[in-house]
Amino acid sequence: MATLIERRARGELSTGVAAAAAADVVRVEGLSQELPLGTEVRCEPSGEVLVLGWRRGFDCVCVATGGAAGAAAAVGDTVDFAGSVACVAAGAPLRGADVAPLAAVAAASDTGTADDLQAVINNPPDAESRRPIDTPLVTGVKAVDMLLPLGEGQSVLVAGAPGSGLGAAAACAAAAQAAAGVHVVVACCGAYEGAATSAEEWRARVRAAAGPSADAVDANLTVVHSSPDAGAGERYLCAQAACAVAEGSAAAGDSTLVVLDDAGALSGFWKAVSEVAPAELNVQAKQEVQEGDEEGAKAVEEMNSAMVQVAGMLVSKEAAERRGIFSSLLQRAACLSEGAGGGEISLVAMACEAGAAxxxxxxxxxxxxxxxxxxxxxxxxxxxxxxxxxxxxxxxxxxxxxxxxxDGAQAQSFVSQEVSEEIKSISDGHVVLEGSPASDGAAFTVDLRGSLVRIGSRAALPTTRAVASRMRLELVQTLDELEYSASGSEEENLDEGLKARRARLLAAVEAMHQNELAAGVDRQALVLWAIDRGLLDGVATDDSFSFAVADAAADAAARAAPEAAAELAAEGAVDDEAAAG
Structure with a gap:
């Protein structure tokens, strides 16, 4: 940065022009390509400060810190390097605090350089700065922790339709981690119906999910919240700033969890980029084409539509640019090596997908x-x-x-199927929620067939490591067998083997439904052990059986035999004598 400041003083960095605006984003043409993403630039004569969020050669898209009004005022201005990079306070100073991303950027700019400042937009850690993912990430979501184990340092998409309980699932994960002493950073930028709209609402949800541990979670929770009427640019910076706050803690060796409460913040920013700087406006290429040069214009069009290779796939340049925006945030999740600080940054992104139509x-x-x-x-x-x-x-x-x-705003608040699939391909796994909770009193239900994690059993809890993959495979196969069985799934039409597997399936599916409370590891261990032993098979078809009954039975067993319950949770097994007790 010091070198760039010196070069600006010598007049070696080109200035740009604010050519167009859409909501709170501005397209700037001609700005020096040497300025990194996250750089602050100033518009004159309006005085508006922009944050460089994306570039294509000499074509840049910036976020106006003054919102839509500031963006509109900047059009036509000369744009020059302001001598700084957008930063936020990060790590320990923000534990337990709430912050607005643009206010945090302004405050950080006023304080100058400091050890506890972190760049809002940062490159993901390289291979040398990472270490293997091998520590369980406890989410408090029974179906995930028991059958779809996640690891610290993993990025995961959680997808569901409106009414599926996305907010409850996110609050469970935040509560489970904050209660365990992890620094949880929430990017509160949701635009879909049912998303929390303020830091206060997010804290209330996490406290409710924490139950008896409610008093312990506030001190470990940071909420980075966009304004209620935030544009696509501010929502994108909100997500990036949340990662920056977590990176500050991880660099000090702490475990962190980032909860992006709306993956639409990424796709929304890309839509804004596409609107204000479509591929046809490739300024760098157009500068090489003389007016009236039809062959040159055709070459530019072909260049914009050319296919490029990304992660082993051939995609259009436009798709590659969109993928770059998504991966710039999702790949900030990592287990850092000792040289990079030794902490962990886990990331859970919530995606509210539209209905079938x-x-x-x-x-x-x-x-x-x-x-x-x-x-x-x-x-x-x-x-x-x-x-x-x-x-x-x-x-x-x-x-x-x-x-x-x-309702155009409502249409824009969903994450499209195409975007959801692309995020799934970048992340380390995805958890899909059923369209609506499948049991009375449940806050959400995980779709086992539609969910997938890529880390494997090495990051599973001891109690699930030996059985998670086997049991999930058995349950999914039974679902398929029942669905495609020629004789149907009525009890009297099933053979004895399928009857037994169906009873196990019904017990497991019901026991894994969940209310808004995060489930403790001890309770999960006991429920999984009971399912695996077939202890719930006989009561699964009873009308009085529910996940609440299974949870209460697990709590009672833990109180009656605390040593055996602790052994099961810690070791993943318990001897027969202790089990009988």
């Missing part, structure tokens, strides 16, 4: 129409009024939900 609308047809809209917006030979008429005609081709229908 909206997913269909966001598929191929909608993607084609959206590309046509972007091309129209890039035309330079027609008036704005003509553009509006053409875009309106294109939007009429979309189904009501995809076009924005009666």
């Amino acid at each position: 909206a997913n269909a609308a966001s598929g191929r047809e909608a993607a084609i129409v959206q590309k046509q809209i972007e091309k129209v917006m890039a035309y330079e030979t027609i008036t704005d009024e003509q553009k509006e008429r053409m875009v309106a005609a294109l939007r009429e081709k979309l189904p009501q939900d995809a076009a924005g229908g009666g």
Whole structure:
């Protein structure tokens, strides 16, 4: 940074021009390519400060710290390096505190350089700064901890439809980790119905999920919250700032968990980038094409649509740019090596997916129409009024939900199927929630067939390490067998073997339903042990049996035989004599 400041003083860094704005993001043309992401730049004469969030050569997209009004005021201004990088206070100073990302950036800029400041936008740790993931990440979600074990340093997508209980699942994970002394950092930027809208609401949810441990969680919880009317840029910076806060703690050797309460903060920023800087406006390429050079213009178009290789796949350059935005945040999750501080940064991103109709609308047809809209917006030979008429005609081709229908904000709040699948391919696993809780009193239900984690049993709790993979496979196979059985799933039509497996399945599925409370490791160990031993098979079909009954039985067993329960939780096994006691 000192070198860049010196070069600016010598006039060696090119300035840019704020060419266009959309909501709180600004496209800047011509700015020096040497400035890293996260750099603060200043607009003159408006005085607006922007944070460099994305670039394509000389084409940049910045977030206006003054929101939509500041972005609009900056258009036409000269943009120059402000001499600083956007930072936030990180680590221990923010444990137990709440902070707004833009306010935190302003405060950090005023204090100058300090050891406890962390760059908001940072490169993910390289291979030398990482170590293997081998420590369990206890989420307090029974189905996850027992059958889909996660590890510290892992990035995971949790996906569900509206009403599936995404908020309750996120609060469980935050409560379980904060109660264990982990620094939990929540990026409160949710735009979907049911998402927490303030730091106070998030804290209330975590305290409720913590139950008896409620008093212990506040001191380990940091909520980075965007404003209620935040644009795509502020929501994106909120997510990045939460990671920066966690990185400060991890660099000091602490375990951290980042909860991104809406993965739409990533896809929303990409949509803003696409709107204000579509691929057709590749400034660097256009500078090399003379006016009237049809061959040159054609070459630029081909370059923008060319396929590139990403993670072994051929994708368009546009898709690669979008993937770069997603991975820049998701890959900040890591187990840091001793040289990098030795801590852990785990990341859980919540994705509110649209229903089946909206997913269909966001598929191929909608993607084609959206590309046509972007091309129209890039035309330079027609008036704005003509553009509006053409875009309106294109939007009429979309189904009501995809076009924005009666509530455009609501349509934009969902994470599309395409985006969700792409995030799944980048993360270390995904947990899918059923469309609605499948049991009375349950806050959410995990879909075992739709969920997948890639770390494996090395990060599982001792009590689940030996049985998690086997039991999940058995349950999923039984689900498939019952679904595709020619004779149907009625009890009288099943053979004896399938009857036994069905009883085990019913017991396991019901016992893993959950209310809003995070489940303790001891209770989980006892429930899993009872399922594996078949102790619940006989009562699973009883109308009075429920997950609450199983939880109460596990609590009673732990009180009656505390030593055996502790042995089971710590070792993953218990001798027959202790079990009988």
